[in-house]
Amino acid sequence: MSTTQKTTFCRICENQCGLRVSLDGERITHIEPDTEHVASRGYACIKGLSFQNMRDNPDRITTPMKRDGERWHAISWQQAFQEIGRKVRQLRGDHGDDSLGLYFGNPISFSPLMPIFFTGFAQGLGTRKLFTTGSLDCNNKFLVSQHMYGSPMALTFPDIDHLDCLIMLGSNPSVSKMSFINLPDPVRRLKAIEARGGSVIHINPRRTETAKALGEQCFIRPDTDVFFLAAFLRELFEQGAVDRKRASQFMEGLEELEALVSPWTAERQAAVTGISADSLRKLVQRYGSAKGAALYGSTGINQGSNGSVAFWLLECINAVSGNLDKRGGSLMGRGIFDYAKATTGADDQVFHSRIGHTRSFLGTLPTPLLADEILEEGQDRIRGLFVIAGNPLLTSTNSRKTAKALASLELLVAVDILRNETAEYAHYFLPGTHFSERPDIPFTFFSFSGLMPEPWFQYTDALLPPPGDCRDESWIIRQLAKHCRAPLFGSRLLQGSMNIGEKLGQLPGLGARLTPMPERLLGLISRAGKLGGLGALRKHPHGIALPAIDGNSYLGKRVLARNGKVQLAPALLVNLANERLADRYEQARQSGDGFKLITKRERFSHNSWTHNDPAYIKGKRRQNYLYIHPDDAQKLGANDGEEVEVSNEIGAVIACLAVSDDLMPGTVALPHGWGHESASGLSVARKTCGVNANILAADGPDAIEPVSGMAKFNGIAVNIRSTRTATAQKLGQ
Numbered sequence: 001m002s003t004t005q006k007t008t009f010c011r012i013c014e015n016q017c018g019l020r021v022s023l024d025g026e027r028i029t030h031i032e033p034d035t036e037h038v039a040s041r042g043y044a045c046i047k048g049l050s051f052q053n054m055r056d057n058p059d060r061i062t063t064p065m066k067r068d069g070e071r072w073h074a075i076s077w078q079q080a081f082q083e084i085g086r087k088v089r090q091l092r093g094d095h096g097d098d099s100l101g102l103y104f105g106n107p108i109s110f111s112p113l114m115p116i117f118f119t120g121f122a123q124g125l126g127t128r129k130l131f132t133t134g135s136l137d138c139n140n141k142f143l144v145s146q147h148m149y150g151s152p153m154a155l156t157f158p159d160i161d162h163l164d165c166l167i168m169l170g171s172n173p174s175v176s177k178m179s180f181i182n183l184p185d186p187v188r189r190l191k192a193i194e195a196r197g198g199s200v201i202h203i204n205p206r207r208t209e210t211a212k213a214l215g216e217q218c219f220i221r222p223d224t225d226v227f228f229l230a231a232f233l234r235e236l237f238e239q240g241a242v243d244r245k246r247a248s249q250f251m252e253g254l255e256e257l258e259a260l261v262s263p264w265t266a267e268r269q270a271a272v273t274g275i276s277a278d279s280l281r282k283l284v285q286r287y288g289s290a291k292g293a294a295l296y297g298s299t300g301i302n303q304g305s306n307g308s309v310a311f312w313l314l315e316c317i318n319a320v321s322g323n324l325d326k327r328g329g330s331l332m333g334r335g336i337f338d339y340a341k342a343t344t345g346a347d348d349q350v351f352h353s354r355i356g357h358t359r360s361f362l363g364t365l366p367t368p369l370l371a372d373e374i375l376e377e378g379q380d381r382i383r384g385l386f387v388i389a390g391n392p393l394l395t396s397t398n399s400r401k402t403a404k405a406l407a408s409l410e411l412l413v414a415v416d417i418l419r420n421e422t423a424e425y426a427h428y429f430l431p432g433t434h435f436s437e438r439p440d441i442p443f444t445f446f447s448f449s450g451l452m453p454e455p456w457f458q459y460t461d462a463l464l465p466p467p468g469d470c471r472d473e474s475w476i477i478r479q480l481a482k483h484c485r486a487p488l489f490g491s492r493l494l495q496g497s498m499n500i501g502e503k504l505g506q507l508p509g510l511g512a513r514l515t516p517m518p519e520r521l522l523g524l525i526s527r528a529g530k531l532g533g534l535g536a537l538r539k540h541p542h543g544i545a546l547p548a549i550d551g552n553s554y555l556g557k558r559v560l561a562r563n564g565k566v567q568l569a570p571a572l573l574v575n576l577a578n579e580r581l582a583d584r585y586e587q588a589r590q591s592g593d594g595f596k597l598i599t600k601r602e603r604f605s606h607n608s609w610t611h612n613d614p615a616y617i618k619g620k621r622r623q624n625y626l627y628i629h630p631d632d633a634q635k636l637g638a639n640d641g642e643e644v645e646v647s648n649e650i651g652a653v654i655a656c657l658a659v660s661d662d663l664m665p666g667t668v669a670l671p672h673g674w675g676h677e678s679a680s681g682l683s684v685a686r687k688t689c690g691v692n693a694n695i696l697a698a699d700g701p702d703a704i705e706p707v708s709g710m711a712k713f714n715g716i717a718v719n720i721r722s723t724r725t726a727t728a729q730k731l732g733q
């Protein structure tokens with residue numbers, strides 16, 4: 001058979017790099033970066049360039065399966081849907097709609113249709129027990145946008161290609177490629193800031209791979225960013241670097257904000273952050289005197305205990321310094337249609353969780369409540385759960401409790417490509433598609449919210465048909481909806497947290513076409529965005545470059561918040577800061593010499609799902625390591641390569657030490673997504689020796705950030721003791 005070449009884009013992370021794929025029939029023979037792609041221009045990383053290893057993984061499940069005790073056997077789709085449908089109807093009849101829950105994992109958010117369909121399914125079921133990875137990585141950002149800018153999807157991004165000073169908190173672009181901004185080849189573009197005489201400063205408890213490649217390192221103690229940011233803002237006022245005129249014209253709440261940060265002196269923050277008052281003042285000077293500057297924050301602060309207040313202060317710094325809506329500052333995204341406007345009401349239908357009476361956010365509940373929502377007796381307890389493209393057993397909090405919860409379910413259905421640790425507890429496994437088997441347009445944030453310094457759009461057909469009996473997730477959902485007697489979207493047409501809004505609803509005849517092929521829906525979205533239909537888009541196999549967002553395009557023009565002005569002091573966040581900051585500060589001051597655990601991403605791991613590829617776990621990469629400063633290792637009497645016990649009131653793990661002065665003393669880092677020994681469906685990963693970091697992460701209402709429901713993965717207090725065992729023994733070397 002002859003070789004054909006097709007272009008597409010990767011959907012593993014937010015870079016969405018253009019790829020050129022060589023196919024021999026239905027076999028992928030080669031993948032290379034698409035050098036002509038309008039945005040990524042020949043950049044791609046190892047994960048995208050070897051995606052066929054996941055698609056063609058020998059453990060891929062290509063037929064629906066049912067578990068009987070420990071044994072799995074293949075069944076027909078018909079049997080699966082009939083049995084699942086029957087059980088769902090029984091649970092709803094006996095215990096009500098809220099006895100069913102859904103969890104959406106990270107990979108499905110990269111295909112705009114999937115969240116729409118699955119939200120539609122939840123609505124059809126009538127359940128409010130919807131959990132997503134939003135509460136594991138970024139809901140604090142949506143919440144701040146909702147309150148400052150009037151819509152959860154009104155999101156800003158740093159104008160990386162034009163700014164002179166970038167201060168990055170809790171991000172590691174070299175490995176993770178950044179979040180909430182589409183920035184292919186991030187290291188090159190960050191280096192360009194320095195090349196043009198600007199500066200990049202990394203505020204991080206660990207000297208990251210990015211900090212080694214460029215910029216300046218500034219160590220901060222874990223989970224203390226909020227105090228650094230409060231003092232930064234106060235100092236900005238002190239140094240006269242606040243553009244009061246601009247703020248009074250386009251914003252509200254400046255005085256209240258100024259009063260709120262006034263107690264947070266540079267000296268006061270120094271006592272907990274480890275950043276001296278003098279260093280902070282110099283940073284503010286550099287930021288304030290740059291022609292264009294931005295603060296950027298990512299999961300390092302989102303996954304702390306004060307993510308919402310921290311991100312709010314960060315956005316306020318960009319806003320009041322005059323950098324918001326400025327070329328070379330921080331820009332407000334704008335997508336192919338006004339997604340921000342269409343989602344202003346996305347958080348209107350508030351309800352509270354059964355457990356802890358926690359407020360819902362964007363129609364979802366915090367994932368750290370999932371285990372208790374299943375385990376705790378009572379009305380509305382979750383008895384049946386659908387897990388779609390996720391692995392909460394390894395990726396959410398308190399894995400031991402989560403395992404108990406999953407084991408207690410009357411119905412667990414996993415829709416995945418591999419049988420991961422969570423699916424091991426499932427009663428039914430439904431085989432979905434790999435991204436290369438789906439037609440698509442770029443990630444929602446980029447197409448709809450426009451978080452792109454260089455905006456682009458592309459349509460890709462599916463490259464290949466799914467193998468065996470694997471079926472497109474949107475087909476799976478339609479069948480589930482039918483058999484569960486839960487019509488998609490119920491009566492609330494296309495509304496919900498991932499509401500693509502009025503634009504689609506306004507299209508004539510859409511109501512009649514709610515269940516078309518994915519291609520047709522994608523065509524409708526493209527046309528709604530005035531990009532033409534799929535025929536027109538197919539003529540641009542390397543994407544279409546769209547006009548870039550400029551400065552002076554947001555303030556006074558499209559602010560959706562009250563009075564058309566940016567809200568600098570939203571009541572919810574002001575109250576939260578007033579209630580908590582002083583106490584949190586005292587806690588941080590008194591936390592003494594104990595170890596703080598943070599998370600760390602790795603080049604060859606993608607959350608929990610890449611360890612089943614032998615190329616990714618070669619040699620020393622067969623496990624994760626607990627990174628620790630040499631002085632701390634010495635105090636423990638433990639050496640590089642030896643095992644230690646890491647424990648707290650939630651659990652304990654035995655981890656192998658990697659001694660490195662990249663860590664701030666007192667801080668230890670352990671990558672998540674490991675601990676696969678129980679995964680009978682992952683023949684390669686199960687032989688790895690890593691440990692699950694989330695055995696140590698607390699769940700439940702007291703463990704989450706109160707307004708956004710975010711999990712805490714950074715700054716976890718742990719005890720460490722040497723076990724005096726060399727890991728070589730464990731690896732069997």
Ligand SMILES: Nc1nc2c(c(=O)[nH]1)N[C@H]1C(S)=C(S)[C@@H](COP(=O)(O)OP(=O)(O)OC[C@H]3O[C@@H](n4cnc5c(=O)[nH]c(N)nc54)[C@H](O)[C@@H]3O)O[C@H]1N2
Pocket residue numbers: 104105106107108133136137299388389390391392394395396415416417418420432433434435473599600606607608609671672673693694697713
């Ligand atoms: N300690 C700690 N925990 C963390 C984090 C941390 O930094 N530290 N990070 C958190 C973050 S940011 C996130 S986003 C979550 C991720 O949490 P999850 O989304 O729950 O976990 P993943 O490991 O991404 O699991 C993805 C699953 O989707 C499957 N999959 C991949 N592609 C497809 C597809 O196209 N279709 C289908 N049906 N399935 C597919 C994979 O096989 C895999 O089983 O983890 C969170 N957990």
Ligand SMILES: Nc1nc2c(c(=O)[nH]1)N[C@H]1C(S)=C(S)[C@@H](COP(=O)(O)OP(=O)(O)OC[C@H]3O[C@@H](n4cnc5c(=O)[nH]c(N)nc54)[C@H](O)[C@@H]3O)O[C@H]1N2
Pocket residue numbers: 013014106137169170171172173175176177178179203204205206208220221222223224225298299300301304598599600601602603604605606607714715
């Ligand atoms: N290779 C790879 N790439 C990925 C992923 C992956 O698992 N592997 N996951 C993808 C996903 S789901 C996401 S959400 C994105 C996330 O992308 P990023 O947000 O860039 O995530 P990380 O690389 O974990 O960077 C977080 C940084 O925060 C630092 N940090 C920890 N605690 C604190 C703190 O208290 N304060 C400060 N200031 N810093 C702190 C850590 O040292 C780390 O360097 O990455 C995506 N890209």
Ligand code: SF4
Pocket residue numbers: 010011012013014015016017043044045046047048049177
């Ligand atoms: S950087 Fe992200 S999008 Fe690009 S190839 Fe790698 S995993 Fe795929």
Ligand SMILES: [Mo]
Pocket residue numbers: 106133136137
């Ligand atoms: Mo994430």
